[in-house]
Amino acid sequence: MANSADFVQDALADGRQIIRLSGNFAIATIGEVDARLRDINSPVAEIDLSGVDHMDTVGAWLVHRTAKEHSAEITGGADDAGRLIDAISGVDQTDVVPKPHISSLNRLLAEIGSGVIVGITTLLQFLGFVGQVVKASFILVMNPSRFRWHAVVQHFDMVGVRALGIVGLMSFLIGIVIAQQGAVQLRQFGAEVFTINLIGRLTLRELGILMTAIMVAGRSGSAFAAQIGTMNITEEIDAMRTIGVVPAEALVVPRVIAAVIMMPLLGIYASLMSIIGGGILCWIVLDIPPATFVQRLREVTPMTDFWIGMIKAPVFGAIIAMAGCFQGMQVKGNAEQVGLKTTAAVVQAIFLVIVLDAFFAVFFSEIGWD
Incomplete structure (x- = not known):
C-alpha cells in the first residue's frame, strides 16, 4: 500500500541514529514495521513523527515501546498523535511494585484483630x-x-x-x-x-x-x-x-x-x-x-x-x-x-x-x- 507504515534511519556523528517514521501507523497498515523496529540494535536518539499521516492506538503503542526500549526522544507529529502517545505511556505499568513483606506473626495478629472487630x-x-x-x-x-x-x-x-x-x-x-x-x-x-x-x-x-x-x-x-x-x-x-x-x-x-x-x-x-x-x-x-x-x-x-x-x-x-x-x-x-x-x-x-x-x-x- 502507498501509505503503509515505514521508517528510515539517519546516522548521527556520535554513533546514534534518528528514526524517521512515515505513512499510516494504524493496525491495518503497520505490517512488518513492528518486527523491523524490534531488530534495531544500535542506540536511537530520536524518533521523528513528522512524516506520519495517521496513528491509532496500536501505532502509538509501537512508537512508545520503541522509545522506551532505546530511551529515545519523540519529536514532530500532529498534536493528536502526541496526546495518544502520552495516554499510552500513562497506562504503561510494566514495573511490578513489590508487595511489602508481612511476617507470620503480623499476619496472625492482623487476623485476630479483624476477628475481634467483627465479633464486637x-x-x-x-x-x-x-x-x-x-x-x-x-x-x-x-x-x-x-x-x-x-x-x-x-x-x-x-x-x-x-x-x-x-x-x-x-x-x-x-x-x-x-x-x-x-x-x-x-x-x-x-x-x-x-x-x-x-x-x-x-x-x-x-x-x-x-x-x-x-x-x-x-x-x-x-x-x-x-x-x-x-x-x-x-x-x-x-x-x-x-x-x-x-x-x-x-x-x-x-x-x-x-x-x-x-x-x-x-x-x-x-x-x-x-x-x-x-x-x-x-x-x-x-x-x-x-x-x-x-x-x-x-x-x-x-x-x-x-x-x-x-x-x-x-x-x-x-x-x-x-x-x-x-x-x-x-x-x-x-x-x-x-x-x-x-x-x-x-x-x-x-x-x-x-x-x-x-x-x-x-x-x-x-x-x-x-
Missing part, C-alpha cells in the same frame, strides 16, 4: 436487634389486634411438634451413653447404684436442656435465618415496610414466642426420654428393675434441678430465635448470603447458648442450688 460489631448489632424485638413486643402487648396468632401456632408446629422425633431419639441415646459410661467408671469402686444419681441430675439440670437447645438451634434457628434471608433477597421485607407492616412484629416476635414456649416443653420431653434410655440400660446391664430405678431417682434428684432446667429453657429459646432472625435480616445481595448467614445463625446461637449455660451454672451454684 456483630455483638453490638445483635444487642440493637434485641432492643428492636423488645420494643416490638411491648407495642404488640399494647395493641393485641396486631398480634399474628396464626403465625405463632404455625411456628409451634415447626419448632416443637416436628422436632419431637429427632429430639426424642437424640435424648434417648444420650441417656444410654450417660448410663453406660457412668456404670463403667463407678463399677471400679463398687458404686454402680450411683449411676442413677448421674442420670437424673445430669439430665434434668444440664444435658436435657442443653442438647435440646443445640438441636433446636441447628434445626429451627437455621430455618428462621433461611426464611427471613430469602424474603430479604426477594424484597418481601421491603414490601412489608412499604405497606406499613413492621418486620419485627410480623416475622420476629411470633418466632421468638414460639421458641420461648416450646423450649421448656421440649426440654421436659428430652429429659424424660433420656431418663428412659438410662433406665433401660441400668435394667439390662446393672440388673436394676424399673421400679427401683424410679424410686431411687425420686430420692436423689432434687426439684431444684428441674426448676433450673425450666428457667434456662425459655432463655435459650429466645436466644436461638433472635439469633436466627438477626442473621436472616443481615442477608444482602445474592443467594450465597443465605447459606452464609444460615451457618452464622447456627454458630452464633450455639455459642450464646453454651456461654449462657456456663453463666447459669456459676449463678445457681453461688445461690446454693447445687
Whole structure:
C-alpha cells in the first residue's frame, strides 16, 4: 500500500541514529514495521513523527515501546498523535511494585484483630436487634389486634411438634451413653447404684436442656435465618415496610414466642426420654428393675434441678430465635448470603447458648442450688 507504515534511519556523528517514521501507523497498515523496529540494535536518539499521516492506538503503542526500549526522544507529529502517545505511556505499568513483606506473626495478629472487630460489631448489632424485638413486643402487648396468632401456632408446629422425633431419639441415646459410661467408671469402686444419681441430675439440670437447645438451634434457628434471608433477597421485607407492616412484629416476635414456649416443653420431653434410655440400660446391664430405678431417682434428684432446667429453657429459646432472625435480616445481595448467614445463625446461637449455660451454672451454684 502507498501509505503503509515505514521508517528510515539517519546516522548521527556520535554513533546514534534518528528514526524517521512515515505513512499510516494504524493496525491495518503497520505490517512488518513492528518486527523491523524490534531488530534495531544500535542506540536511537530520536524518533521523528513528522512524516506520519495517521496513528491509532496500536501505532502509538509501537512508537512508545520503541522509545522506551532505546530511551529515545519523540519529536514532530500532529498534536493528536502526541496526546495518544502520552495516554499510552500513562497506562504503561510494566514495573511490578513489590508487595511489602508481612511476617507470620503480623499476619496472625492482623487476623485476630479483624476477628475481634467483627465479633464486637456483630455483638453490638445483635444487642440493637434485641432492643428492636423488645420494643416490638411491648407495642404488640399494647395493641393485641396486631398480634399474628396464626403465625405463632404455625411456628409451634415447626419448632416443637416436628422436632419431637429427632429430639426424642437424640435424648434417648444420650441417656444410654450417660448410663453406660457412668456404670463403667463407678463399677471400679463398687458404686454402680450411683449411676442413677448421674442420670437424673445430669439430665434434668444440664444435658436435657442443653442438647435440646443445640438441636433446636441447628434445626429451627437455621430455618428462621433461611426464611427471613430469602424474603430479604426477594424484597418481601421491603414490601412489608412499604405497606406499613413492621418486620419485627410480623416475622420476629411470633418466632421468638414460639421458641420461648416450646423450649421448656421440649426440654421436659428430652429429659424424660433420656431418663428412659438410662433406665433401660441400668435394667439390662446393672440388673436394676424399673421400679427401683424410679424410686431411687425420686430420692436423689432434687426439684431444684428441674426448676433450673425450666428457667434456662425459655432463655435459650429466645436466644436461638433472635439469633436466627438477626442473621436472616443481615442477608444482602445474592443467594450465597443465605447459606452464609444460615451457618452464622447456627454458630452464633450455639455459642450464646453454651456461654449462657456456663453463666447459669456459676449463678445457681453461688445461690446454693447445687
